[in-house]
Amino acid sequence: MTEAGSDVSLREYGPAVSVPLSAEAGRALAASGILQSATPDPGRAGHWLLRAGSRVGAVRTPGGPVVRIMPKTPVSRLFFLLGFSLDPARVWRDSREGTVDTGAYDDVVPALAHAVERQIDGALRRGVLQGYREVEESALVVRGRLREAEQIRRHFGRTPPVEIVHDAYTADTAENRILRAAAERLLRLPGVPGPVRRRLAHQRVRLADAQPLVRGQQLPRWQPSRLNSRYQPALRLAEAVLRGTSPEHRPGGTDPLTVDGFLLDMNQLFEDFVTVALGEALREHGLTARPQDVHHLDLVGLVRVRPDLVVRTGDGRTPLAVVDAKYKVEKGDGLLNADLYQALTYATVLGLREAHLVYAAGRRPERFHEVRGTAAGPDGRGVRLFQHSLDLSHEPARLLASLRHIAARLAGSSPHPRS
Known part of the structure; x- marks a missing residue:
């Protein structure tokens, strides 16, 4: 064995x-x-x-x-997709290689551990973030507010001790708990290199004032703010670690x-990257994009359909086109006809003249099929099903340029549904 x-x-x-x-x-x-x-x-x-x-x-x-x-996919490119999906605003401004620093590692876990440790180190460079947190405790002196119900239940009205609640300025915040938990999870993963493991252990010591998370419970919630802006890249990557373990x-x-x-x-990473990147690009055209927009195939609403992305006008009222991401190779030999049937279903349900499929690879950057028997409107055109192909081996800037091109195609879709 x-x-x-x-x-x-x-x-x-x-x-x-x-x-x-x-x-x-x-x-x-x-x-x-x-x-x-x-x-x-x-x-x-x-x-x-x-x-x-x-x-x-x-x-x-x-x-x-x-x-x-x-x-x-090369590991550096994989982490570009992940970084963009987690923090598109930051990466959209800087699409160069290395936005997520993976070091020289070409395996997923070592690259991930290196990336998270570097992000945590950057977050803590100006010191450990502290904040106010509500604390409930028994104390010998009164500070904050008296918890009257607990005082009566536990001590029958006697003092001291007193049951109080107060705001403490502490490093035991949701942000620090998440970073500590991510460092500890990575330290338990197989294949983390020795130098990275030592640096992660050092980061855990710096975060020692944050309480450890209970395994299996939901992650603590944090709100982006000016105060935690330096933490945000590390937090998003740390949450990806904790959800993927x-x-x-x-x-x-x-x-x-x-x-x-x-x-x-x-599959999920490619879908997230495509929908997030197209959403960012469509915003430049004044359009909105709704991911996982739920619709129904039948009139009584028993059969649900959920395309990856529905492109709408700026006010969000009128659908223009529908997009579905496919982490597979687009082929011209009829093997992926089921994808075209699915795209036609989306177009039919939404009353659209276009539907778009985005593949992770293919023979040509773009091709389309005009559906027989669907010609309508003054231009006499039928429903068109577009197949777009991305090449994930391309540099990030070129990948994003390809998605901007697709977004421009989507922005040119007719806002008038077929009759």
């Missing part, structure tokens, strides 16, 4: 790899949904066939190996087994 300390390397959407695994570790991987498939290898006893899907990163299975899934599964209705690690879903 594969030892717990050994590694298994897979590639995103790559071929299946036969790996020696215990039955427990194999079942844990199969039940977790982390991989596209995990099945016993019929040709080799004690081996499992593992095939990665859209999730990339690293996980440690209980009693099993560390499974590393390498992305097809420790998937759990319940095989056979048993207690959850934790598969510890960090994973990014490239």
Whole structure:
């Protein structure tokens, strides 16, 4: 069997790899949904066939190996997509390579740990942020306000001690709790390099006055403000770390087994990047963009459809076009006809003359299909289904230029629905 300390390397959407695994570790991987498939290898006893899907990163299975899934997209580009999705206003102004500093690492977890540590260090460069937080406690002297109900319930009206509530100026804020929790999570991930691990431990010491988060509970809420502006890039990346770690599964209705690690879903990341970037670009044309806008296919509202992005006029009232992002290769051989049917459904439901599909790669930057039997209006044109292709190997500036071009195409859509 594969030892717990050994590694298994897979590639995103790559071929299946036969790996020696215990039955427990194999079942844990199969039940977790982390991989596209995990099945016993019929040709080799004690081996499992593992095939990665859209999730990339690293996980440690209980009693099993560390499974590393390498992305097809270069890691520096992957973190550009992530950084843009998390903080578009900042990256939109500066689309150069390295907006999210990943160092020289070409693996997801080391690059992530390096990036988060650098962001935390930048956030704390001018000192640990402090703020006022409401504190409830028992004390020997009165400060703040007396908690009368608690005083009577706990002490039957006797004093001291007194039950009080007051505002404390402290480093135990939501922002510092999130940064500390992210540093601690990264320290537990497999594959964090020694130098990065030492720097993360140092950041944890700097944040020692912040209380640790309870695992499984929701992250504390914070509000962007002038006071925490230097923290915001680090906070957004830290929240991505905390949301992307420790998937759990319940095989056979048993207690959850934790598969510890960090994973990014490239399908979701590409969709987030496309919708956020198009939304920013459309704003330059005075248009609004609504992500995940819910509509219904049928008149009684039983069948929901939810396109990734609906482009509307500036006042938000009139839809102009609909966009769906696809993390796959656009082809001209009919293999992706289902995508065109889906786009036509969106156009039909919204009463539009255009629908747009944006792919992660393709043979041509743009192509369109005019749908038979849909010609209407003074121009005699039918419904057009556009297929756009991005090349994720391109530099960030070129990627954003391609999306601006698509946004200009969307801005030129007719505001009048077909009759």
